[in-house]
Amino acid sequence: MSILSVSALLAALVAVPVPAHAGLTPAEPTQSPSTSPSTQPEADEESAISDVVLQVGADESSRNLSWMSENSGDGEVRWAKTSELEGSALPEDAHSAETSDSGLSTDLKRHYNHASMTGLEPDTEYSYQVGSEEDGYSAVAQFDTGGSGGDSEFLVFGDPQVGAGGGQPDDATGWDRTLNSGLETAQDPRFFFSLGDQVNSAGDQGQYEQYLAPEATQEVPQATTIGNHDVASKSYEQHFNRPNVSSDHGEGGLVASGGDYWFIDSGVLFININSNDSDTDEHAEFIDEVVAEHGDEARWTVLGFHHSIYSTATHNSDLDVKRLREAIPPVAARNDIDLVVSGHDHIYNRTFLMDAEGKKVESSDAGLEQEKEEGQTMYLTLTSSSGSKFYDYVPGLDWEAKSVHNDIPAFTRARVSDEALRATTYEVPAEGAQQAEAQAASEQIDDVEITRSGDDAPEPGTDAGADADAEDAAASSDGSSADADSASADADGASAEADSVSAEADGASPEADGTDSSDGSNSADAGTSSDGAESDSDSDSERADSDAATAGTTDNDGTTEAEGATDNDGTTESDGADANAASAAPADSGTTSANSDSAADGGDLPRTGTQLGLPIGLGAGAVIIGAVLLLVSKRRRSLR
Known part of the structure; x- marks a missing residue:
């Protein structure tokens, strides 16, 4: 049998989709932008400007x-x-700033533009517009800078993933409803924080238009985290002008987005890392450097990245998540990071206070008041903010203090003062509401307040660059093997990105038809087995994980999800398909778990897990058969 035949056999066997639940039906195609609800203000009739996004700046005096x-x-x-407006128009002597970056967009039809407003005063309402003489200008929009110092708040949202629901549910409407509900619930939030997977298909411009449709995206600054559904295109970098982006840490590739970054707002230091990049040493170095340089300017420190390391849903056992779970706690501890926020697993949960070894602090419980000592950190996992999909609850995890798994969109309201950092989480039931403005109600599902122990608690940033103890040093040593694998991954990723370049040169977006030129099924990359057949103990699977982070999108158990590839438990998620839509309701649906060390709901099976047995078994068998056939073939040729 030829090598080509063996490859075809492997692809056919390994790629057999196994539905997560019986009765799963395909979702309808993603709703086109022209028919989706939009609250975006109308631009001037002659304006050729679109996708205007207001974002945080490096500090309170700037906006990007x-x-x-x-x-x-x-x-x-x-x-x-x-x-100072003259009627509804900006005055002739208005401040102006030219674009700091611009170029051809990934759709090859438009041009992206980045610029910044600087020198902004606190407690002031500003008006702005963007454009050029040739393109015209956008409609004038307003934003408020809010107070400087004192009490403040911001909003946090998990995966909007607009496009994943395929209209069932309408995740564009769900995102709009949840965002507006958060803004109605909070009191003048300084910005909102989206924790990755803003869209379902990394290069789909229509999905970006739907994500940016709410009027609030032009009036309330936002910060974004790059998710695994965002990484496989430059579109993320083009749409979001993030401040203080590192060129050396968490960077993207030729056709992939990336870059770790940071900003300070209202005395809180926010650090974002690109968790799609598996080089945990790079991320650790970035966090250490930022806290060492700016930690003394902050009263609290918040770290954000997409892949939750302490989820109570099925991604918690993914190889990339396990690597992060080994690497992040010692870094968080030595930098005295107070709160870590993540998404990815479409379930809400919070941990106990955790130590440098990633273990529960003995004195911590599931209650409202949590007094932390230096080096202790709390982790929040945010669920879907659009309702596009949810994952099943996994009981009995020793880090779980509180988990809510009602399959309802939610958001978190974070309130900041000198004395406390309080995170209150709300669900936003649809209740049949059709319009976002008719649905501003929210229902509280969790509340926790973090304070520091003692009046002599050290300032943030103390000893930021040093390992706190022997455990930290051991953890860093253990992480070196994963970093060695990432070097191989970078080399593999280069060929995958080259394939993607060819696809774009042909004038087609890699996501346009639910396929991706860098998919693991490519025969050149067959050795990485990035469609779910890898073993947890196989170093090749780790390299496949890292390849997918650069050129595709890894979603579960090392599977590559490149707009139409495997998403979860072997099911196929195309641009318009929801892997969990129309599935049977889980046994524990609509329940809340607190202090679940007792492993209640033990009969609930995750949507991944045992259901991967068939494709993994078939894949392993096919690999063995293929190897035997290749050996026989070579031996025959040598005897001729």
Whole structure:
């Protein structure tokens, strides 16, 4: 049998989809932007400006902007205090700043533009517009800088993943409803924080338009984290003008987005890392450096990344998540990070206070008041903010303090003062509401307040660059093997990215038809087995994991999900398909777990897990058969 035949056999056997639940039916195609609900203000009739996004700046005195234009060059942002408007127009002497970055967008039809407003005053309402003489200007929009220092708050949202529901449910409407509910619940939030997977297909411009459709995306600054569904295209980097992006840590590739970054707002230091990049040493170095340089400016420190390391759903056993779970706790401890926020697993849970070894602090419980000592950290996992899909609850995990698994969109309201950091989480039931403005109600499901023990607690950033103890050193040593694997992954990822370049050169987006040129089924990458057949103990599976982070999107158990590839438990998630839609309700649906060390709900099976047995078994068998056939074939040729 030829090598080509063996490869075809392997692909056919390993790629057999196994549905997560009986009765799973395909979802309808993603709703087109033209028919999706939108609250985006109308631009001037002659304007060729779209996708305007207001974002956080490096600090309270600046705000970043991104937008798309029909033509290239000469773009600018113009702004002034709202009190200085001449009617509804900006004054002629309004401040202006030229674009800091621009270029051809990934759809090869428009141009992306980045610019920043600086020198902003606190407690002031500003008006702005973006554009150029050639393209025209966007409609004038307003934002408020809020107070400087004192009590403040911000909102946190888990995966919107617009496009994953395929209209059943309508995740664009769900995202709009949850965002507006959060803004109604909070009191003048300084910004909102989206924890990755803003869209379902990394290069789908229509999905970005739906994500950016709410009017709030132009009026309330946002910060974003890059998710595994965002990474496999430059579209994420083009749409989001993030501050202080590192060129050396968590960077993307030729056709992939990335970059660790940080900012300070209201005395809180926020650090974002690209958890799709498996080089945990790079991330650790970045966190150490940022805290060492800016930690003394902050009263609290928050770390954000997409892949939750302490989830109570099925991704918690993924290889990439396990590596992060080994690497992050010692880094968080030595930098005295107070709160870590993540998404990815579409379930809500919070941990106990955790120590440098990733273990529960003995004195911590599931209650409201949590007094932390230096080096202790709490981790929150945010569920879907759109309702596009949810994962099943996995009971009995020793880090779980509180878990809510009602399959209802949610958000977290974080309130900050000198004395406390309080995170209150709310669900947003649809209740049949059709319009976002008619559904601002929310229901509280969790509340926790973090304080520091003693008046002599050290300032954030103390000893930021040093290992706190022998355990930290051991953890860093253990992480070296994963970093060695990532070097091989980078080499493998280069060929995958080259394939993606070829696809884009042909004028087609890699995600356009639910396929990806860098998919693990490519015969050149067959050795990485990135469609679910890898073993946890196989180093090749780790390399496949890392390859997918660069050129595809890894979603569960090392499987590659590149717009139409395997998403979860062997099911196929195309641009318009929800792996969990129309599935049977889980046994523990609608329940809340607290202090679940007792492993209640033990009969509930995760949506991954045992259901991967068939494709894994078939894949392993096919690999063995293929190896035997290749040996026989070579021996015959040698005897001729």
